[in-house]
Amino acid sequence: MLDQREIKITDKGRIGLYYLKKIWQYHQQLKINPAKAEKIEWTYINGVFNALGIGIEPTIKYLMNSNDSFDEFENWIVENGRISRPIIEQFNAIVSGKYSCELRAEEKVFSQSELEQWEKDGYIILRNAIPKVDCEKTINLIYDTIGANNSDPSTWYADHPLKQGIMIQLFNSPILDRNRFSERIRLAYQQLWNRKDLLVSMDRVSFNPPETKFYKFPGPNLHWDVSLKKPIPFGLQGLLYLCDTDENQGAFTVIPGFHKNIEAWLNQLGKDENPRDNNLLNQFNKKPIGAKAGDFIIWNQCLPHGSSPNTSTKPRIVQYINYQPLDMEYQTEWI
Known part of the structure; x- marks a missing residue:
């Protein structure tokens, strides 16, 4: 069932990855009313899927063809992806702007x-x-x-x-x-x-x-x-x-x-x-x-x-x- 509450990019479940819950909600919204779905930049969708080691095509197919809860989506990721805590922490730090760009x-x-x-x-x-x-x-x-x-x-x-x-x-x-x-x-x-x-x-x-x-x-x-x-x-x-x-x-x-x-x-x-x-x-x-x-x-x-x-x-x-x-x-x- 669709969660109608506003989801922030920092809202997360047990996997602990920023943007993941928002991506799940976005695809649920697409199935109900595409015109009102809050668009997410492709770079973040691609980055999240890469960080989790899940294929883009099968994951979007899963999201568009199922009505699973966010908890069930995370269970699916654990079964089909590759969970690396250091990579998740790195992704969250970059999204949070904790990496400066200038090299010494x-x-x-x-x-x-x-x-x-x-x-x-x-x-x-x-x-x-x-x-x-x-x-x-x-x-x-x-x-x-x-x-x-x-x-x-x-x-x-x-x-x-x-x-x-x-x-x-x-x-x-x-x-x-x-x-x-x-x-x-x-x-x-x-x-x-x-x-x-x-x-x-x-x-x-x-x-x-x-x-x-x-x-x-x-x-x-x-x-x-x-x-x-x-x-x-x-x-x-x-x-x-x-x-x-x-x-x-x-x-x-x-x-x-x-x-x-x-x-x-x-x-x-x-x-x-x-x-x-x-x-x-x-x-x-x-x-x-x-x-x-x-x-x-x-x-x-x-x-x-x-x-x-x-x-x-x-x-x-x-x-x-x-x-x-x-x-x-x-x-x-x-x-």
Whole structure:
């Protein structure tokens, strides 16, 4: 039943997230009288759903097709989402305006030469983003989760419900949150965005084992995670190497510098050519990026990027981590 009382953005339930109750009420109002529904900016809806690790489309479908109470909606989120208290606290602090935007000199982690390389190539490596001991704890968590053993390669290929190719649907853990909230990773994103009011993502981990006679790399190959509708807004992505990773060890791979000419490249494609056809990128030089455990790679979202076949004898293990502002631009049309 619709709660007719005025709901403030700071009104919250047991999950404790600002805007959540107001978003629930807004969708209830939409079903009764759309003209009188108090509109909520899309950036807040998107930010709330990201903070909770719930998909936008299924959540809006649930809200529009059910008459559940707010308590029942929170129960649905607990069953289908990923509740991280540090992320909820961070979201509330940003909404409350507790983050200033100005960066101090001591908060910058990249040198001028590193930034010049970033501008040229579209990716940058933050060395020693987290301690090696935390890398080891995270690796142990991943092995335990998928029932594998670091010293027994035969266990690396077994099916598991949380495996999707080389991706593992593992999100909630104190050590994963510890990595997400690494001060150096946060400062790196803040320096590249040139602002401090950034929200951390609730992303998963990846386990890319060596190819064998019976197992071949399933992808993803070079791709983009953003719409290619022009103009493509500025955005960043990042991953944490949890183990020392050589270039032939399924390393993260990009086409350096592509962010500088992507729109010109899109303009010259024939009308029947699909920019997401991987064959169109074969003319460009790909660069696999090797790095040490604890190193963090950030790349411009305009770079074609992906994993690569692992021809070594050791797995590549990473955690994906991103920071972005609530008001980040998106192209709503997917191309």
